[in-house]
Amino acid sequence: MPGYPVRVATATTSVPQVCVAAKRAARELATADSETKDAALERLAGLLGERKDEILEANAADLADERAAGLTEALRDRLTLDEARIEAMADGVRAIAALPDPVGEVLEERTLASGLELKKVRVPLGVVAVIYEARPNVTVDCAALCIKSGNAIVLRGSSYAQRSNGALAAVVRDAIAAAGLPSDAVGLLSGERSELEELARAEDAVDLVIPRGGEGLKRALKDVATVPVIYAASGNCHVYVHHDADLEMARRVAYNAKVQRPGVCNAAETLLVNSSVAEELLPGLLGDLAGAGVELVGDERVRASAVGVEVGPADDDDWRTEYLGLKMAVGVVDNLDEAIEHVNRYGSGHSEAIVTGSEEPGERFTDEVDAAAVYVNASTRFTDGFEFGMGAEIGNSTQKLHARGPIGLRELTTTKYVVHGSGQVRE
């Protein structure tokens, strides 16, 4: 295999080296104008096409490597690149270039009692570190979001994807250098295990860590991180069908929320149905779900209503579980209060939906349910940076601080108070 994929990040490129170089580059990127950043992204989109052979060759080497031998079929698929996937990356980069630049946005502006002129201005965070697993496209997506928002990025992918990530990072670095920006604004680590902790404790250089991975990764970080971390969301999401719902709509929404893509965080895990419509709704809806291969568990009343469909007993653990697959817990509640109580008790604060035919229950549900996104008469599956019109997302947050919901360009910024005076002093 040719040596180029490791040109950018070799095993000797240590965490401190990459982070310090990124921090230096971040200062330059923070004051780069929109035209320059967009030019870098346009160049990147172009280069991805021009250098696709190089990228595919690196990817083939990763797939042929013994480190990839133990991967599941699903992980191999995620790791695999082809021309269509490279083209999709380029399209994504162009879409990010077309978004408005969040940097420099004036959020507040006023003259203070002291006569000082105060502005609250959006500025980049500085250095963002992203830790991710199989998909090499994350390298490009996250780098593009960071460049657009004026941040430097340190990427840490899996070691088994290292050649693919290296080839893609090389393309990104060349693109930003061609636009006159420092290539060190995009750094790639080697994927070694020890890098996780080093990165999570690099307080002097890294402003934010975003882990994109499972519970194991979160736990590994939680114990050691001193740098702020925004943990990717887990989603124990609910659909509640109120007694005045259009039951055809409820059937469509609940089915979609569970079945359309069950492995993602905004898919529904629990269906709650008002007792006065349970008998009318459940046989058909549970039949649809079972027909799509969904394993069902439910409370006593659900099991009694489930004519001709097998529904196992649900216990407390079922209400708490994010199945991330074709399984659903179903419960009957007697009123809206019970539904809200259930959602707030068991939900993870991600995406929650009510189906209702009138305004007041929708308002109470959206007011009282404590979650990043609350829906009236729509599937929970819409919680997504692209669907929300934010262009793209670097992750999704169920935290309440800084960013709640999709993490897009604005969420990759902080603010700065810029104050102009004429010699004012405090009395």
Place this chain on the structure above:
Amino acid sequence: MPGYPVRVATATTSVPQVCVAAKRAARELATADSETKDAALERLAGLLGERKDEILEANAADLADERAAGLTEALRDRLTLDEARIEAMADGVRAIAALPDPVGEVLEERTLASGLELKKVRVPLGVVAVIYEARPNVTVDCAALCIKSGNAIVLRGSSYAQRSNGALAAVVRDAIAAAGLPSDAVGLLSGERSELEELARAEDAVDLVIPRGGEGLKRALKDVATVPVIYAASGNCHVYVHHDADLEMARRVAYNAKVQRPGVCNAAETLLVNSSVAEELLPGLLGDLAGAGVELVGDERVRASAVGVEVGPADDDDWRTEYLGLKMAVGVVDNLDEAIEHVNRYGSGHSEAIVTGSEEPGERFTDEVDAAAVYVNASTRFTDGFEFGMGAEIGNSTQKLHARGPIGLRELTTTKYVVHGSGQVRE
């Protein structure tokens, strides 16, 4: 001493009990309308006056207690209440009532490609815990900010201020109950050491911890906290005098930034002077500072310019130190780049000022210095929620995530996406 000050929080009021009660109350407070919250605050302001004897008696008991015997004179002064201080608290509460309610503010609103109507709405965080030291007025100030922003609050003051805090918390609880809100929205712990860790790990009930105290408190939390914490800022702030500055203005601004109140985080610790004006500016300015009792340390060029004023040698530690007192490090730099470099290397990202007679250096300084507040031709001492027109502050943040600068009402909120549809499902 009468028993009432411990009515609210006794040693048997455990952290889980107080937190769980606060969480329950938070749901009600989150949907309370502005009129109700303001009525509670007006009632509180009134009750503080009506029940001042009860408060002063509790405060006298704290001051007479053996736990207060070992306090420094400064801490005793902070602990001490009198009629004027109680009146100032009431005025503060009325000022908070008069501020606009942040809750319900619509930050974004758009129709998505799917036809969904999306709103991004400001909502309360939930339960905020504040850990503080001597001053009993923090009990009232922070409770008022939390009530106004729809949050429940758990207060944890020092054990030696417990009767004072208890009397004040009792007044707050009675005031909010009189307005029809749940009194458990304001909980007070007993001040025992073990509560710190319990509170910092109460993930299920507490949404944010704000410590208001010294480095010891921060360290104690940093190691154990799993709840998000916004650490009160440390402030290693700078004033830089450019070569084109109005030197009279520079002299006033630098003097004010150091001397007006040297023990606070927005006071300046280092003065940087452009070499071309050092000889003209320094003798007078250093004389002013020395005359105010400021101990001076400086680099070689400063010491050479300091005619008739004693200036010790400054080492690397001096550039890093937040003196929080009458001491200042003084350095000469040859140009703006050196000044910015110095500030970004040694500063804590709190408040940084340049004095300059033209626009371009001010723009470069405010663009390139990485801090919560950057000033052109004004004292760093203005970084403060009240001075910034935010009404009041619960603390001051040098973090970049969530809140940077004064933490006022808006910073005590998060957001929620409220999405209305007509049966939309993902394709």
